[in-house]
Amino acid sequence: MNDVAVSAALLDRKVKTTRAPNEIDFWRGIALVSIFMNHIPGLWYEKFTHKNFGYTDSAELFVLLAGWSLRILVDSQPRSLTPLRLSLRLGGRAVTLYAAQLVITTIAIALTAAAALWLNNALILQWNNTAAVFEEPVSTHIGIVILTHQLGYFDILPLYVVLMMMGPIIGLIYRYIPAALLPLSFAIWAATLTFGVNIPTWPVEGRWYFNPMAWQLIFVTGFVLGGSGPVKSSIERWRMPIRVLGGIIVILGYIGTVQLWFPEPLDVPEPFLFFVADKTFLTPLRYFHALGLVAFFGGSFWLLIKYLRPICRFFSMLGRNSLYVFCIGSLLSLSGQIVRFAIAPSLLIDTIVVIVGVSAMSVTAWVSEWRTRLRD
Amino acid sequence: MAHTSEGLKAGLLVVAALGLGTAWAQLSPAQPPAGTEAASPKDAGGTDPAPAEPSANGVVQHPLSSQCAVPNKEIAAPAPLPAMISKLESGKSLRILAIGSSSTWGVGATSRQKNYPSQLETMLEQSMKDVNIEIVNRGVSGETTETTADRLRTEAVLIKPDLVLWQLGTNDAVQHVDVETFDHTVRKTIKALRRKHIDVVLVGLQYTPTYSRDEHYIAIREALNRIATDLNVLYVKRYAAMEFIARTKANMKVLSDDGFHLNDLGYQCMAEHIAQAVTANLFVRRKKPAS
Numbered sequence: 001m002n003d004v005a006v007s008a009a010l011l012d013r014k015v016k017t018t019r020a021p022n023e024i025d026f027w028r029g030i031a032l033v034s035i036f037m038n039h040i041p042g043l044w045y046e047k048f049t050h051k052n053f054g055y056t057d058s059a060e061l062f063v064l065l066a067g068w069s070l071r072i073l074v075d076s077q078p079r080s081l082t083p084l085r086l087s088l089r090l091g092g093r094a095v096t097l098y099a100a101q102l103v104i105t106t107i108a109i110a111l112t113a114a115a116a117l118w119l120n121n122a123l124i125l126q127w128n129n130t131a132a133v134f135e136e137p138v139s140t141h142i143g144i145v146i147l148t149h150q151l152g153y154f155d156i157l158p159l160y161v162v163l164m165m166m167g168p169i170i171g172l173i174y175r176y177i178p179a180a181l182l183p184l185s186f187a188i189w190a191a192t193l194t195f196g197v198n199i200p201t202w203p204v205e206g207r208w209y210f211n212p213m214a215w216q217l218i219f220v221t222g223f224v225l226g227g228s229g230p231v232k233s234s235i236e237r238w239r240m241p242i243r244v245l246g247g248i249i250v251i252l253g254y255i256g257t258v259q260l261w262f263p264e265p266l267d268v269p270e271p272f273l274f275f276v277a278d279k280t281f282l283t284p285l286r287y288f289h290a291l292g293l294v295a296f297f298g299g300s301f302w303l304l305i306k307y308l309r310p311i312c313r314f315f316s317m318l319g320r321n322s323l324y325v326f327c328i329g330s331l332l333s334l335s336g337q338i339v340r341f342a343i344a345p346s347l348l349i350d351t352i353v354v355i356v357g358v359s360a361m362s363v364t365a366w367v368s369e370w371r372t373r374l375r376d
Numbered sequence: 377m378a379h380t381s382e383g384l385k386a387g388l389l390v391v392a393a394l395g396l397g398t399a400w401a402q403l404s405p406a407q408p409p410a411g412t413e414a415a416s417p418k419d420a421g422g423t424d425p426a427p428a429e430p431s432a433n434g435v436v437q438h439p440l441s442s443q444c445a446v447p448n449k450e451i452a453a454p455a456p457l458p459a460m461i462s463k464l465e466s467g468k469s470l471r472i473l474a475i476g477s478s479s480t481w482g483v484g485a486t487s488r489q490k491n492y493p494s495q496l497e498t499m500l501e502q503s504m505k506d507v508n509i510e511i512v513n514r515g516v517s518g519e520t521t522e523t524t525a526d527r528l529r530t531e532a533v534l535i536k537p538d539l540v541l542w543q544l545g546t547n548d549a550v551q552h553v554d555v556e557t558f559d560h561t562v563r564k565t566i567k568a569l570r571r572k573h574i575d576v577v578l579v580g581l582q583y584t585p586t587y588s589r590d591e592h593y594i595a596i597r598e599a600l601n602r603i604a605t606d607l608n609v610l611y612v613k614r615y616a617a618m619e620f621i622a623r624t625k626a627n628m629k630v631l632s633d634d635g636f637h638l639n640d641l642g643y644q645c646m647a648e649h650i651a652q653a654v655t656a657n658l659f660v661r662r663k664k665p666a667s
Contacts, residue, residue, distance in 0.1 A: 131517030
C-alpha cells in the first residue's frame with residue numbers, strides 16, 4: 001500500500017471512529033459542563049445551570065444517560081453471548097470507573113495540599129471533606145480504596161461504579177424477564193425511601209451522598225428508555241400528551257424552584273423521603289422532575305442540530321469522551337475553587353475560570369479522539 | 377457511635393465485588409472504650425462549683441476541670457431544654473445528634489475518641505447515671521451552615537434525636553457567607569426542629585487570635601447571639617469561653633499545630649463547657665418549672 005493509500009485508509013477510519021453528533025452525547029456534554037460549574041460554589045455562571053430552574057440538576061441527567069448507554073451496549077451484544085461473557089463484558093466498565101475514581105481523588109488531595117502550601121493556609125486542608133486524609137491517614141486511605149471515604153464533589157463516580165457493577169444483573173434480568181426490570185427497580189427504590197437505608201461512610205461518620213439503592217431507579221429508567229420495548233412503544237404512541245405533561249412538570253418545577261417551594265423534611269408526614277426534594281435519596285419530586293425534562297426536551301435534537309450545529313457538535317464531542325472529560329472537569333472545578341479563594345472572586349475571574357475550564361475539557365475530548373485515531 | 381465497622385463492611389463489599397482485596401477488615405480500628413481525659417470530680421476546679429444534690433430527674437451538673445474553668449456567664453445563658461427533660465422523665469436513654477464541621481469531626485485531635493462528641497458522651501454519662509446516652513457524630517470538615525442545615529433537617533428525621541448539638545459559624549465567617557443568609561438559615565432550622573420537639577444547642581465559633589478582629593467573624597458571632605436571645609435557645613459561647621482560657625492561662629496550649637483547630641485538651645474543654653451548659657439547664661428545671 002503506498003502512502004496515499006495509507007492516508008486514505010486512515011482518513012476513512014478517522015471518519016468511522018468518531019461518532020456523529022447525537023442526542024445522548026449532546027445532553028451528556030451539557031451535563032458535563034453543568035457539573036463543572038455546579039462544583040464551584042458561588043461561581044457567577046452557576047446561576048444559569050438548570051438546577052436553578054427546577055428540582056433536579058445535572059446528576060440525574062448524567063445517570064439516566066449512563067443507563068441509556070448501557071442499554072445500547074447490551075443491545076449491541078449478540079444474543080448468543082453466554083450469560084458469563086455478557087456479565088464480564090458489562091462489569092468490566094466498573095473496574096475502569098473505579099480506577100478513575102482513585103486517580104482523580106489522589107490528584108484532588110494533592111491539589112488541596114498544594115493550595116494549602118502555596119497560600120500558606122492550613123484551613124484549605126479541610127475543604128470538601130478532605131481533613132480526614134491528613135488528620136486520620138491510616139483509616140482514611142483504606143476508606144478511599146473501599147469507597148467509604150469520598151471527597152466532596154468527588155462522590156458521583158462511586159455511585160457510577162456500583163451501578164455499573166449492577167450492569168450484569170440488569171443485563172441478565174433484561175434478557176430473561178424484561179418486564180420485571182422496572183417494577184423491581186421501583187420496589188428497591190420505594191423500600192430504600194421508606195426505611196431511609198443508605199451505605200455508611202467511614203472513617204467520617206455519615207452516609208453516601210448518592211445513595212446507589214435510590215439512584216439505581218433513574219439508571220434503570222434510562223436503560224428501559226434506551227431501547228425498544230413496551231415502555232418505549234407506549235411513549236411513541238402517546239408522544240404528544242407525554243410531551244405536554246413533561247412541559248407542565250417543567251413549568252411547575254420552575255415556579256416551585258423560583259418561589260422556593262421546598263417541602264420541609266421536619267414537617268412532612270412519614271415516610272418523609274417521599275415528600276421532600278432530597279438529592280441523596282433521589283426522592284419522587286426529583287425523579288419525576290427529571291422524567292418531565294426528558295419528556296419535554298427528549299427528541300428535540302433534530303431541531304437543535306438544524307439551527308445550532310456547531311454547538312451540538314461541540315457538546316457531542318464532550319459527551320463522546322465523557323469519562324475523561326468528567327475526570328478533568330472535576331479537577332478543574334477544584335482548581336476553580338482554589339483560584340476563587342486565592343484571588344478575590346469577581347465576574348472577570350469567574351469568566352476566566354469558565355473559559356479556561358471549558359477549553360481544557362474540550363482539549364481533553366479532542367486529544368482523546370486524536371489518540372483513538374492514532375491507534376487505528 | 378457504633379458506626380465504624382458498619383461503614384467498613386459496606387465498603388468492603390464494594391471492593392470485594394471488584395476483586396480488589398478483602399483483608400482490610402482486620403485493620404479497622406474498633407471503637408475503643410470511651411476513655412477520655414474528662415475531668416474527674418476530684419480535679420474539678422470550676423469557678424461555679426457543681427451542686428452536690430442531683431436534680432429531680434437524677435442529673436448532676438457537670439463540674440469543670442481546673443484547666444477548663446470558665447465563669448458560667450462566659451459559657452452560656454440559661455435556656456430551656458423541654459424535650460430533653462421530658463425524655464429523661466419518661467425514659468432512660470437519650471440520643472444526641474452532634475452536627476457541624478471540623479470541630480465536630482475533630483480536626484486537631486489525636487484520635488476520634490478525643491473529639492468533643494466522644495468526650496462529651498462520657499461526661500454526660502457521668503452526670504446522668506443510669507441514662508444510656510448515644511451521641512451520633514455528623515461532622516463534615518469545611519462545611520458551611522447552609523449545607524449543614526440541609527443535612528441536619530434530613531438526619532434529624534432519620535436519627536430521631538432528643539437533642540441536636542449544632543456547631544456552626546466558623547466556616548461561614550472564614551468564607552464570608554452573607555450574614556443575613558446565615559441568620560435566616562439558622563432561625564428557620566431551629567424553628568423546624570422545635571416543631572418536631574427536638575431541642576437545639578448552638579455551639580458557637582472557634583476562638584483564634586487570627587480572626588479576633590475580623591469584621592465578618594465578629595458579625596457572625598453577633599448574629600448567633602441575636603438568634604439565641606430572640607429564640608431563647610441554649611447557645612454555648614465557645615469563642616468567649618476559649619478566649620477566657622487563652623487570656624487567663626497563657627501557658628496552656630489548647631490549639632493544635634495549625635493554630636486554628638483545637639487539640640485534645642481544647643476539645644476536652646469544649647466538651648466540658650457543653651456538658652456544663654446542658655446539665656445546668658436540666659438541673660435548673662427543678663427550681664424553675666418550664667413555662
